Amino acid sequence: MVAPDPVDARLLAMLADSGRAAVHEIAQRLGMDPREAAMRLITLSGSGLPLLVGVECDPNGIRRALANAAAYGNYQGPPPSGAYAVHQSGPHHVSGPHPVAPPQPQPGPQSQPFPVQQQPPPNPWGPPQSAGWVRADQPQPRPMSRTGKVGTTLEADSLEGARLSIQLVEVVDPADFLFTAAGYKLAEGERAVVVHTEVTNASQVPFTSLPDMYLVLVTRTGETVTKAPVSLSSRPAHKLGVQPGETAGGHTVFVLPDTTDLTQVRWSVRPEVDVNTLVWTVED
Template structure:
């Protein structure tokens, strides 16, 4: 599976295997140490790490992590997956959608699930090309723009060296996050970016990245804009009605939704 993925975050590997991320990390490090051509890395906000350590040491509370024997981890639950159909469905044609001057490609065999509205802190729903405002769990304020939905994106998926099973298709979503406040955004922008099926089921992102469509990176500093692409693999006959962003697995008042019209 690692050879097929090529490049992925540890939590994505763990989710694919249904393991605790910490156990997955330990096994990957063991494999790397055994001589396999496998690199296990870390990506972080350097300034945020230094600041957190400095604050902890200033109060005299930082003594390093506890020994492994003393650590207690909560049980890990793998996220639910969308069941795939037993038989492949007929190929649906690709159609081009979105506001003028945008490259919003999306299949048009679905109905919108949400209407346009505004929340207390700005617009929360829109269409492809719309920039929506929200805030994160740590108080960061930002806007996210849905730039493009490429559906199907099988040609991009296979060009990157991946293979789709019979009855599957790939979708690629391009989004940009602009930090409009004074607090850094310290998460992965597309951590809980999902596709919404006509049945109401969310389709989580696949643990893959495409070299031709770079993925998101963790963290966006105040005043900065960062973009990235998110890849999905789903049953070929699943109709997508919207793209949904949330700061946590469940929806809340800060959740953003972009509808995909006929």
């Protein structure tokens, strides 16, 4: 096998760490275009590596999407992707040399009304990046609450389109006794915090990420504290993914300076804050 270039090596290293991941997640973590990541992985798979690149879908959802598209006319596939698009205007019959039409007299200029701007037809596939595959003329989902307090259940959509209900069950602060009971040792001036969350997948789309991958604590000064790479035997950590209809719970451990004042717990599907970011206020 030819040695991979640096980009391929980064892809393989990321995949080796997770063992199984969606292409768009790997691309997101590496800051790549998902299409480039997919093409590279497919090429690497064909080079003899023990690597399988697949695709997964909701069969019923795809069938509904095709039915919705048919309601707007015959679906003829995506537009050509080459440098020269092919214009289709109906069947063409070739029967020999084209006859030359005699020149026709050109009429004089005539006054024409201003053309009426045509509205684009509604997208039969639904809103972009939507996993609901709803038609544009159907009512959109109700707004979801993005803020709450400890004990509140908030809703968000995953990158794959899974509808998630996330409850902040408990914040144990300080949790030094749990941390030391698990065999770990805190440095002078540090304290441990344990956050318990439960994630329910209320859709038919699997949630394939680690539920607390981007769960952080927010301090009074606006700084964020990321989770510590430890797990407690008495407080099990989250496992990868939540299947449709399932509820999965887990505990996330944080280690921070003892004097740090916490105000919020924040959950996101991406490293950065976006429309799916959830925030719980932590009361003193």
